[in-house]
Amino acid sequence: MMxxxxxxxxxxxxxxxxxxxxxxxxxxxxRFLLQMAVAGGLVALGVMIQMRAGLVSFGQGLYYCxxxxxxxxxxxxxNVTELxxxxxxxxxxxxxxxxxxxxxxxxxxxxxxxxLSLALSMILYGLLVKAAWLGSTDGFNIxxxxxxxxxxxxxxxxxxSYVLTVVLVLISCFAVARYLASGAGALCDAVAQNELxxxxxxTSARKVVFIVYLVAATISGLGGAxxxxxxxxxxxxxxxxxxxGGFVFVALLAGRGSVIAPVLGFFLLELVRTYALDYAxxxxxxxxxxxxxxxxxxxxxxxxxxxxxxxxx
Amino acid sequence: xxxxxxILLDGLSYSAWLFLVAVGLTLIYGVMRILNIAHGxxxxxxxxxxxxxxxxxxxxxxxxxxxxxxxxxxxIATGIVVGLAIERGVLRRLYGRDEVLMVLVTxxxxxxxxxATKMIWGVESYFVYQPYAYFGFIDVxxxxxxxxxxxxxxxxxxxxxxxWLWLTRARMGRMMIAVVADREISAAMGINVxxxxxxxxxIGTVLAALAGVVxxxxxxxxxxxxxxxxxxxxxxxxxxxxxxxxxxxxxAVIAGFARAVSVHLAPEFELFAIYAVMAIVLAIRPYxxxxxxxxxxx
Amino acid sequence: MSDNTPLLVTENLEKSFxxxxxxxxISITVGRGEQVAIIGSNGxxxxxxxxxxxxxxxxxxxxxxxxxxxxxxxxxxxxxRAGIRRSFQIAQLFPQMTAxxxxxxxxIAANEAKGSFRARSLTDARMDAAMALLNRFGLxxxxxxxxxxxxxxxRKQLDxxxxxxxxxxxxxxxxxxxxVSADEKLEMMDSVIQPLISDDxxxxxxxxxxxxxxxxxxxxxxxxxxxxxxxxxxxxxLANDKVRHYVIGGTADA
Numbered sequence: 001m002m003x004x005x006x007x008x009x010x011x012x013x014x015x016x017x018x019x020x021x022x023x024x025x026x027x028x029x030x031r032f033l034l035q036m037a038v039a040g041g042l043v044a045l046g047v048m049i050q051m052r053a054g055l056v057s058f059g060q061g062l063y064y065c066x067x068x069x070x071x072x073x074x075x076x077x078x079n080v081t082e083l084x085x086x087x088x089x090x091x092x093x094x095x096x097x098x099x100x101x102x103x104x105x106x107x108x109x110x111x112x113x114x115x116l117s118l119a120l121s122m123i124l125y126g127l128l129v130k131a132a133w134l135g136s137t138d139g140f141n142i143x144x145x146x147x148x149x150x151x152x153x154x155x156x157x158x159x160x161s162y163v164l165t166v167v168l169v170l171i172s173c174f175a176v177a178r179y180l181a182s183g184a185g186a187l188c189d190a191v192a193q194n195e196l197x198x199x200x201x202x203t204s205a206r207k208v209v210f211i212v213y214l215v216a217a218t219i220s221g222l223g224g225a226x227x228x229x230x231x232x233x234x235x236x237x238x239x240x241x242x243x244x245g246g247f248v249f250v251a252l253l254a255g256r257g258s259v260i261a262p263v264l265g266f267f268l269l270e271l272v273r274t275y276a277l278d279y280a281x282x283x284x285x286x287x288x289x290x291x292x293x294x295x296x297x298x299x300x301x302x303x304x305x306x307x308x309x310x311x312x313x
Numbered sequence: 314x315x316x317x318x319x320i321l322l323d324g325l326s327y328s329a330w331l332f333l334v335a336v337g338l339t340l341i342y343g344v345m346r347i348l349n350i351a352h353g354x355x356x357x358x359x360x361x362x363x364x365x366x367x368x369x370x371x372x373x374x375x376x377x378x379x380x381x382x383x384x385x386x387x388x389i390a391t392g393i394v395v396g397l398a399i400e401r402g403v404l405r406r407l408y409g410r411d412e413v414l415m416v417l418v419t420x421x422x423x424x425x426x427x428x429a430t431k432m433i434w435g436v437e438s439y440f441v442y443q444p445y446a447y448f449g450f451i452d453v454x455x456x457x458x459x460x461x462x463x464x465x466x467x468x469x470x471x472x473x474x475x476x477w478l479w480l481t482r483a484r485m486g487r488m489m490i491a492v493v494a495d496r497e498i499s500a501a502m503g504i505n506v507x508x509x510x511x512x513x514x515x516i517g518t519v520l521a522a523l524a525g526v527v528x529x530x531x532x533x534x535x536x537x538x539x540x541x542x543x544x545x546x547x548x549x550x551x552x553x554x555x556x557x558x559x560x561x562x563x564x565a566v567i568a569g570f571a572r573a574v575s576v577h578l579a580p581e582f583e584l585f586a587i588y589a590v591m592a593i594v595l596a597i598r599p600y601x602x603x604x605x606x607x608x609x610x611x
Numbered sequence: 612m613s614d615n616t617p618l619l620v621t622e623n624l625e626k627s628f629x630x631x632x633x634x635x636x637i638s639i640t641v642g643r644g645e646q647v648a649i650i651g652s653n654g655x656x657x658x659x660x661x662x663x664x665x666x667x668x669x670x671x672x673x674x675x676x677x678x679x680x681x682x683x684x685x686x687x688x689x690x691x692r693a694g695i696r697r698s699f700q701i702a703q704l705f706p707q708m709t710a711x712x713x714x715x716x717x718x719i720a721a722n723e724a725k726g727s728f729r730a731r732s733l734t735d736a737r738m739d740a741a742m743a744l745l746n747r748f749g750l751x752x753x754x755x756x757x758x759x760x761x762x763x764x765x766r767k768q769l770d771x772x773x774x775x776x777x778x779x780x781x782x783x784x785x786x787x788x789x790x791v792s793a794d795e796k797l798e799m800m801d802s803v804i805q806p807l808i809s810d811d812x813x814x815x816x817x818x819x820x821x822x823x824x825x826x827x828x829x830x831x832x833x834x835x836x837x838x839x840x841x842x843x844x845x846x847x848x849l850a851n852d853k854v855r856h857y858v859i860g861g862t863a864d865a
Binding site for chain 2: 054056104112114115118122123241248282284285286289292293297
Binding site: 005006007181182183184185186187189190193194196197198199200201202203204 | 665686687688691692696697703704705706707708715716717719720721723732733773774776
């Protein structure tokens, strides 16, 4: 009933869990696509929760990339291949960067927030492209990793990686739903709608924004780390503006009603893209842009609003 | 001494380029309250159109100064055609909507135009160096310098002056200023606001295309040149204060010289020079140097 | 602190904008339980005064004490936490939420100022409390209406109800009846003033309608050109020649 009500979202997440368990038995190419998509879906979820606060992050790929490079650099440059270290390290690195940049960005709203987030992600892109020791535009490969000391055999390596991704994505979804159901989460909507009133009720809008930015950065970083492990390869493309554009696209389409919407949405996007790239390799962004325009013109609340509208009847 | 001259000349040349790149963005924002991310695409289209037009020009066996006339006409033609098409086709339906929504709209347009550019011109690089080489070098205090780069400075100054004179003297320009001050009162006074918007957007697009056209002979025209430009342009206008044309000029000079100093004294920080200046300015004045103070809301 | 500590004391409060004094020499002492009307023509400095007390504007000079504590220069958030609340000339709501959601968010914002992750924000107790508050202000009928499209009078009622959450000791109402049609003003004031009084809140309100002032104020402070013209009982102030001439206007010379 309420736009700020996330108490029942865990049911949606259980639904997602069932889908992902069933996904284990998909053909391996499709399962890999699903795995990559739900990892990226965390980034789209990060964009979505910021949209609840009225903030559009055109540069969420920044944290996707930082999470991935944290894993990659630890694994390749420091020979750490234990996931028990890699994943927490990636989370800590993105949280620290998110915390520092959050102090700066939480002052801004609207177009300034949007443009500054885009600028930050493109600065990192510019740096990585020029960093020959990190493989420049090509990026680099990541060696096989161990799961708490256990290195799975080649034949089941992909199974392990899939299970890892699914488990961590589901935990993140629960955590984000829990955050959205808390005071700090509920107030995001209030920031978007009337900051002045919020200040006059004794709450710092800047703090609410800082928290949502930090949460978004952290889950995006985790998404990047999981993508890095799954793919075994990373590159600066992860923080390019076109990558971030995909996340904005999904968040916009998914609406703001459920944490599973952006995750599933990103899977659908990746699925469509796989085919679209075969037929029209240079038209993908054009399709994204055109659909975005159509959604803005016709469905201001995103596709999720269709689901809600129907269930409200 | 030579280094100082080099810093001064490079600073001037970067500043001029940054101003050309940023002035259309700030003009459109100032009048229409639309932060136009597609500005980067307009710049790229200008550069590609220039490459094509000059390709045809030289291909026909012509040479010489006529190339510069071709470049000027290309900027105006592409700017007007693309700008009016976007304004009429898309933006006109959305006037009065939220600023953030308009950013999303222009972002979507940017995505579309990037691919459109690839479809029309392909993904290979274009080179049209002839106009850049045409004037050769001039000796400035012992330092040979590209005349073309100095001419870009002249073009930037002329553009800025023309815009300023037009806004303050011409009837249409003064109407624009009125629209900036108060949209509703201007409409009530009989100013045709939609028409002002269309003209503003067309001029802003011509300026973006012009920036692309003058840059094309200096670079490899290839996919991806637009995104860097929109971010630099945003940094420049943010330093000066979004929506202010003198602000864009000041921002361009500050950013241009910051980059020139960095290139010659600390090249490893070149990439950061402009962003560092932006960060410092924002830390002191969160909405730029010339930004209007927020009015009382309650 | 004793019970005789005045609730609000301002001493020589002044605000100037680029050399122009918008309000100056404002020294006011307000005790608990008072109902004070602030009158004056437009630009007399009334809203400037309210904006200084609630922290939207920083005074150029002078001091503000609330319950003996110096609150000069605090921001709106801090004055709100100290226990001062206000309503607005143009209702400040969360327009895409229903009235009930507005009250729930208000409660969360007022009571979880630290942005807590710990508590679940949407509890049944909180929803009931929000509904009860709507009831007290006679707003239960619009609980599930989106507030963006409600009539201005109802929006302002809700705005005041939001200011009343947590039973603040001091409430400043900025022109509660402006934008409300003449025949609805009394009814609207009744519905908001009664619940506030029954909470022992001290009320200061800016008002242009002298009938409303007579009915709901015990004390009146008249502002003129940024200064206090006179501060006294309703009868005293409304009978004052200067007030009749400068503030109430028109009829004064007759």
